[in-house]
Amino acid sequence: MNDTGIGASVRRKEDFRFLTGQGTYTDDINRPGQTYGYILRSPVAHAKINGIDLAEAKAAPGVVAIFTGDDMQVGSIPCGWGVNNKDGSPMNEPPHPALAQGKVRHVGDQVAIVIAESYAEARAAAELIDVDYEELPAVADLATALDQSTLVHDEAPGNLCYDWEIGEEAQVNAIFESAHHVTSMDIVNNRLVPNAMEPRAAIGEYDSATGEYTLYTTSQNPHVIRLLMGAFVLQIPEHKLRVVAPDVGGGFGSKIFHYAEEAIVTWAAQKVRRPIKWRAERSESFLSDAHGRDHVTKAELALDQDGKFIGLRCYTKANMGAYLSTFSTCVPTYLHATLLAGVYTTPAIYCNVKAVFTNTVPVDAYRGAGRPEATYLLERLVDRAARETGMSQSEIRRKNFIPEDAFPYQTPVALQYDSGNYTATLDRAEELADVAGFQARRSEAASRGKLRGLGYSTYVEACGIAPSAVVGSLGARAGLFESANIRVHPTGSVTVYTGSHSHGQGHETTFAQLVSDSLGIPIENVDISHGDTNKVAFGMGTYGSRSLAVGGEAIMKALDKVITKSKKIAAHVLEADSADIEFKDGKFTVAGTDREMAFGDVALTAYVPHNFPHDELEPGLEEQAFYDPMNFTYPAGCHICEVEIDPDTGVVEVVAMTAMDDVGRVINPMIVEGQIHGGLAQGIGQALMEGARYDDDGQLLTGSYMDYCMPRADDLPDFKVGTTTTLCTHNSLGVKGCGEVGAIGSPPAVINAVVDALWDQGVRDIAMPATPNAVWNALNGAKTAMAAE
Amino acid sequence: MSEGIRFVFRGEVREIDKIDPTLSVLRWLREVEGASGTKEGCAEGDCGACTVVLGELVDGSMQYRAVNACIQFMPTLHGKQLITVEDLASPDGALHPVQKAMVETSGSQCGFCTPGFVMSMFAMKVSEGRPSRDRINDVLAGNLCRCTGYGPIIEASEKMYDAGPETAFLEEEKRVVALLEGLSSDAMVETADKGRRYFAPARVDDLARVYTDNPDAVIVAGATDVGLWVTKMHKDLGTVIYLGRVKELKEMRVASGYLEIGAGVSYTDAWDEIKKHYPDFGELIRRIGSTQVRNAGTIGGNVANGSPIGDTPPALIAAGARLVLRKGEERREIDLESFFIDYGKQDRGIGEFVEMVKLPLPKAGSKFRSYKISKRFDQDISAACGAFMADIEKGQVKDIRICFGGMAGTPARAKHTEAALIGKTWDEETVKTAMAEMVKDYNPLTDMRASEAYRAKVARNLLYKFFVETSQVGEKVNTRVVGDRELAHV
Numbered sequence A: 001m002n003d004t005g006i007g008a009s010v011r012r013k014e015d016f017r018f019l020t021g022q023g024t025y026t027d028d029i030n031r032p033g034q035t036y037g038y039i040l041r042s043p044v045a046h047a048k049i050n051g052i053d054l055a056e057a058k059a060a061p062g063v064v065a066i067f068t069g070d071d072m073q074v075g076s077i078p079c080g081w082g083v084n085n086k087d088g089s090p091m092n093e094p095p096h097p098a099l100a101q102g103k104v105r106h107v108g109d110q111v112a113i114v115i116a117e118s119y120a121e122a123r124a125a126a127e128l129i130d131v132d133y134e135e136l137p138a139v140a141d142l143a144t145a146l147d148q149s150t151l152v153h154d155e156a157p158g159n160l161c162y163d164w165e166i167g168e169e170a171q172v173n174a175i176f177e178s179a180h181h182v183t184s185m186d187i188v189n190n191r192l193v194p195n196a197m198e199p200r201a202a203i204g205e206y207d208s209a210t211g212e213y214t215l216y217t218t219s220q221n222p223h224v225i226r227l228l229m230g231a232f233v234l235q236i237p238e239h240k241l242r243v244v245a246p247d248v249g250g251g252f253g254s255k256i257f258h259y260a261e262e263a264i265v266t267w268a269a270q271k272v273r274r275p276i277k278w279r280a281e282r283s284e285s286f287l288s289d290a291h292g293r294d295h296v297t298k299a300e301l302a303l304d305q306d307g308k309f310i311g312l313r314c315y316t317k318a319n320m321g322a323y324l325s326t327f328s329t330c331v332p333t334y335l336h337a338t339l340l341a342g343v344y345t346t347p348a349i350y351c352n353v354k355a356v357f358t359n360t361v362p363v364d365a366y367r368g369a370g371r372p373e374a375t376y377l378l379e380r381l382v383d384r385a386a387r388e389t390g391m392s393q394s395e396i397r398r399k400n401f402i403p404e405d406a407f408p409y410q411t412p413v414a415l416q417y418d419s420g421n422y423t424a425t426l427d428r429a430e431e432l433a434d435v436a437g438f439q440a441r442r443s444e445a446a447s448r449g450k451l452r453g454l455g456y457s458t459y460v461e462a463c464g465i466a467p468s469a470v471v472g473s474l475g476a477r478a479g480l481f482e483s484a485n486i487r488v489h490p491t492g493s494v495t496v497y498t499g500s501h502s503h504g505q506g507h508e509t510t511f512a513q514l515v516s517d518s519l520g521i522p523i524e525n526v527d528i529s530h531g532d533t534n535k536v537a538f539g540m541g542t543y544g545s546r547s548l549a550v551g552g553e554a555i556m557k558a559l560d561k562v563i564t565k566s567k568k569i570a571a572h573v574l575e576a577d578s579a580d581i582e583f584k585d586g587k588f589t590v591a592g593t594d595r596e597m598a599f600g601d602v603a604l605t606a607y608v609p610h611n612f613p614h615d616e617l618e619p620g621l622e623e624q625a626f627y628d629p630m631n632f633t634y635p636a637g638c639h640i641c642e643v644e645i646d647p648d649t650g651v652v653e654v655v656a657m658t659a660m661d662d663v664g665r666v667i668n669p670m671i672v673e674g675q676i677h678g679g680l681a682q683g684i685g686q687a688l689m690e691g692a693r694y695d696d697d698g699q700l701l702t703g704s705y706m707d708y709c710m711p712r713a714d715d716l717p718d719f720k721v722g723t724t725t726t727l728c729t730h731n732s733l734g735v736k737g738c739g740e741v742g743a744i745g746s747p748p749a750v751i752n753a754v755v756d757a758l759w760d761q762g763v764r765d766i767a768m769p770a771t772p773n774a775v776w777n778a779l780n781g782a783k784t785a786m787a788a789e
Numbered sequence B: 001m002s003e004g005i006r007f008v009f010r011g012e013v014r015e016i017d018k019i020d021p022t023l024s025v026l027r028w029l030r031e032v033e034g035a036s037g038t039k040e041g042c043a044e045g046d047c048g049a050c051t052v053v054l055g056e057l058v059d060g061s062m063q064y065r066a067v068n069a070c071i072q073f074m075p076t077l078h079g080k081q082l083i084t085v086e087d088l089a090s091p092d093g094a095l096h097p098v099q100k101a102m103v104e105t106s107g108s109q110c111g112f113c114t115p116g117f118v119m120s121m122f123a124m125k126v127s128e129g130r131p132s133r134d135r136i137n138d139v140l141a142g143n144l145c146r147c148t149g150y151g152p153i154i155e156a157s158e159k160m161y162d163a164g165p166e167t168a169f170l171e172e173e174k175r176v177v178a179l180l181e182g183l184s185s186d187a188m189v190e191t192a193d194k195g196r197r198y199f200a201p202a203r204v205d206d207l208a209r210v211y212t213d214n215p216d217a218v219i220v221a222g223a224t225d226v227g228l229w230v231t232k233m234h235k236d237l238g239t240v241i242y243l244g245r246v247k248e249l250k251e252m253r254v255a256s257g258y259l260e261i262g263a264g265v266s267y268t269d270a271w272d273e274i275k276k277h278y279p280d281f282g283e284l285i286r287r288i289g290s291t292q293v294r295n296a297g298t299i300g301g302n303v304a305n306g307s308p309i310g311d312t313p314p315a316l317i318a319a320g321a322r323l324v325l326r327k328g329e330e331r332r333e334i335d336l337e338s339f340f341i342d343y344g345k346q347d348r349g350i351g352e353f354v355e356m357v358k359l360p361l362p363k364a365g366s367k368f369r370s371y372k373i374s375k376r377f378d379q380d381i382s383a384a385c386g387a388f389m390a391d392i393e394k395g396q397v398k399d400i401r402i403c404f405g406g407m408a409g410t411p412a413r414a415k416h417t418e419a420a421l422i423g424k425t426w427d428e429e430t431v432k433t434a435m436a437e438m439v440k441d442y443n444p445l446t447d448m449r450a451s452e453a454y455r456a457k458v459a460r461n462l463l464y465k466f467f468v469e470t471s472q473v474g475e476k477v478n479t480r481v482v483g484d485r486e487l488a489h490v
């Protein structure tokens, strides 16, 4: 390994610009002649629009134009994934207009855009718009939405988007009939607001000379936006539409989706013939960024007399919000139900998912997308089952783990895990967490009046999303491959064009390490370019922990091609057969001789091809590869959380958080650790602090940082993280993905620890977020109940 | 009088003759200067992405404070140095120790929060020695990061001290001091733009005069409330009078049994002094907003805004604070308590301003406690905030004052409860009886921060907590779950 190659904790190449304030985020870009857009949003959750009076606003100072849904008659914002009902019929897919068409369906729904010379003028003018809303009852509550007579969409009777299933219900029911023990729980996965620190922004621009449009946007996947917006919403052909996603300040899923504002500014720029910049205020982020999670599930686990899991059945209601966001439909199905085997050998699984419309902000993928929900319900069930059957947390898991020698392992819910060693990971986690010393720590805490609890979570997830053939058969309306282009310049420096997109993951470093390692050139000589559809051939972007496993593999494939061609060039110059050329440490050598040629010389020769045999060798050194994986990758791990609870106040303190994750081969340990830390912070945030709440009228109660509780520096413990490694068997790097594991594994570990601490006080369950108020109420409720007995 | 504003920026004096008085520093940087290193994450003072550092000459030496540029108005920069993230690396590109430490610990991921963190850390690095972990938490409490989980940033906040003192920066500082000395003057600063006028007097008499002449003006102290009126509520403030330059209002002194706190004293400046006399009040101040908010916000503003949920009025009222109001040449002094007439209504006449808050020094043997109940330790608005001041002599309650915020339309005393305690034995029975009286004092609201029942119960229980903490002296009581737990035992 060289010191900038695979496995080295290389300092990040992107840090210099971020630390000196020289990053270029969308809102940092200003275009000549730029105007400013302000989006007027619905203040009510559900209403008919009887009229919009623009007269006063149009006359306000600085106003360039105002457009409403009447003006913007374009295609519907598409959903990227069709899910069929259990009877095979397609899901209900009501239209999703960029600007409201006669009706608003959630607080924050877009009603009009005001374009003015300054942002302040646009905003001031918007306040003069008089919208005549005829308010309708709101469907705000997920649990009861299916039974309400009010319809979010007339096209979706019963507010049902789809009623989907996986597995054989009758077969699973039969197993439950004969089970030795059944553990049942009602489980809620709380609704979250992703809250990337950079608010969404978009700049639309139209060049009337060429007919070309440009959209700068805060996106995790500019090519996907180009496809969705260009082909479906605005009917702009790809060669006339450039989408640029420059530095992006965090996404966590929320910047995957195609949002209305992107289409609105692009469309309107052509009307006003000037660039339009729009940037969300934080309150708009709360009201218009897709939210995450929001499931309610009835879940049951059947065990035999040996404590082995023999069946699992789940009935989930998943909130879609008011419209179907890009990937919303696949999250509770293909990213959730297919993970319900977890790390266990459960032979029979049934899951029914009803996707539900409500008058709330659309819900879509948020860090982990579906896998945290699956892990949470499974690990809560397993924890409870252990308590009910008298097994330890460790024992019940070990007994049911898929054994190391069973890989590749076909689960009953479609996935085939390629590799893993769950027992080894659990062993290492228990060691690092010092589980053996827990009882002593618990007694010590008790002497201080504190309740101490220990919670486990052993998870597997499917990422590296994903094989196009598989996702296509499951309803994805796109392929999920990745592209890479390696351009070797005449002096041997390299630019890599990748379809992945970095918004915090450090691709510019990790990917450069791959190139440095493969070509044996200094990392300074490698630049990674991403985020511009005019530079990068194509790309599916970054989400589902796919950048390295898919995007990185595409780079490896292109590097292979570069090396193959370089060998031909070296063979030509060194007058040898290319089969005899060996490449190592940046040098091409004729096997068994000391005749060699440095990579830089090969590059130069490629561009100065004075005596190339033209029929055999083209000039230049640039290669393109597309990589489509054969399977998902399956990171797995064990998170162990230790909490202390003050019974007088209900305050939960996470005193230790251990994460042992198997993410396959690690290219940059420092970056991997950073990803895991970030995921854990969000997982602990979900478990203890965060929760989006709506009132009965569909008003978001938690619409600012004052009211939505984001973890701050003093809310989190020091993390103990480690990795174990089993290599992915179907990609050359052996990598699996690390971006989401922290957020997937940790919430149940935290809640199981809380329940462990409270169990002897009679508390059996607690919902997320386990705030002091919730814990205190649970403790006192249990006390009262015990007293009554 | 001086027209326009002058401040030091990028090593030079910047002169701006006309400026919109409520243009935020953040908007100016990003939209006028094209300096986009400073980020906007919320424009509400909550996230710290916009953190910049203000350098100011105080008694001849430089003082550096991190503030939220999103709610700081441009003209308030007059006479100060504005330092942004672009200023830290040396011209040859060498990173500042703060930045270096952040690279080494991997303290940045997406980079969006990074400039704000760097500036908060920088302000600490140039102002104080190696911090405790608690101190780091205080300094970073006003900065949100969604990517890193904070660990690496905390580590960098320690590691940056390994680089030693700020030699290059201190060298440059000499030059800046000279520039700032050149800007210092007692003249009133005035500017106007877009029909909005701005006055920043340097002397209190000038303030009195200009406010009498412009009684419709909005007074701005730290702008941690007023800033949001502009960024969030989109209000047009018209004429603005800024208190931040008024010398007399920035003074604090002990005189005839009172700690006199000028209305322009920031929380940060008041903190140490108040802590000396009322340790628990000090702890309360630590929990107001964040470092950035405390560096700008004032106790005067917290009182004058009349809010029922301001954190300092209950403590001040319980301690028996007095308020000095001034209009033109006339001054009057009232009990702070009587200042709060009703929700949204205070005893403050047209053209009258708060000049000073007078906090009586505690009598020997008296007991004081203040408790803030909110969902988080820092950067959160109280659901309820209570303060207690008791004179207990030989186990008898000689006097007690109880005041709560968040329980009524104004900060309000619990007179029935007090009456049930005064003259009685300070024991559990008395306290329990008094707790039951509290229903007569308060009729709290249910809102999203807390329910009526929760508020009522918490207020009762805080009295009990006060009793436990003050009656079991010498014993280790376990009544504090956050912050400095030892304060339960003072």
Ligand SMILES: Cc1cc2nc3c(=O)[nH]c(=O)nc-3n(C[C@H](O)[C@H](O)[C@H](O)COP(=O)(O)OP(=O)(O)OC[C@H]3O[C@@H](n4cnc5c(N)ncnc54)[C@H](O)[C@@H]3O)c2cc1C
Pocket (backbone or CB within 6 Å): B044, B045, B046, B218, B219, B220, B221, B222, B223, B224, B225, B226, B227, B228, B243, B263, B264, B287, B288, B289, B290, B293, B296, B297, B298, B299, B300, B301, B302, B303, B304, B305, B309, B310, B311, B312, B352, B353, B354, B355, B379, B380, B381, B382
């Ligand atoms: C992120 C954030 C967190 C916060 N956290 C807390 C908290 O934890 N607890 C809390 O209590 N508050 C909190 N606040 C509110 C605010 O910080 C306080 O109310 C602060 O004390 C206001 O002081 P200021 O100097 O900034 O006042 P300004 O905003 O300048 O003024 C506030 C009001 O008082 C008037 N005023 C100011 N000074 C005078 C004077 N001398 N005479 C007459 N009128 C005057 C102004 O005209 C205005 O009406 C927070 C604010 C933010 C943005």
Ligand code: FES
Pocket (backbone or CB within 6 Å): B039, B040, B041, B042, B043, B044, B045, B046, B047, B048, B049, B050, B051, B068, B069, B070, B071
């Ligand atoms: S932008 Fe969030 S505090 Fe200023």
Ligand code: FES
Pocket (backbone or CB within 6 Å): A197, A249, A250, A504, B107, B108, B109, B110, B111, B112, B113, B114, B144, B145, B146, B147, B148
């Ligand atoms: S690095 Fe992304 S928000 Fe902090």
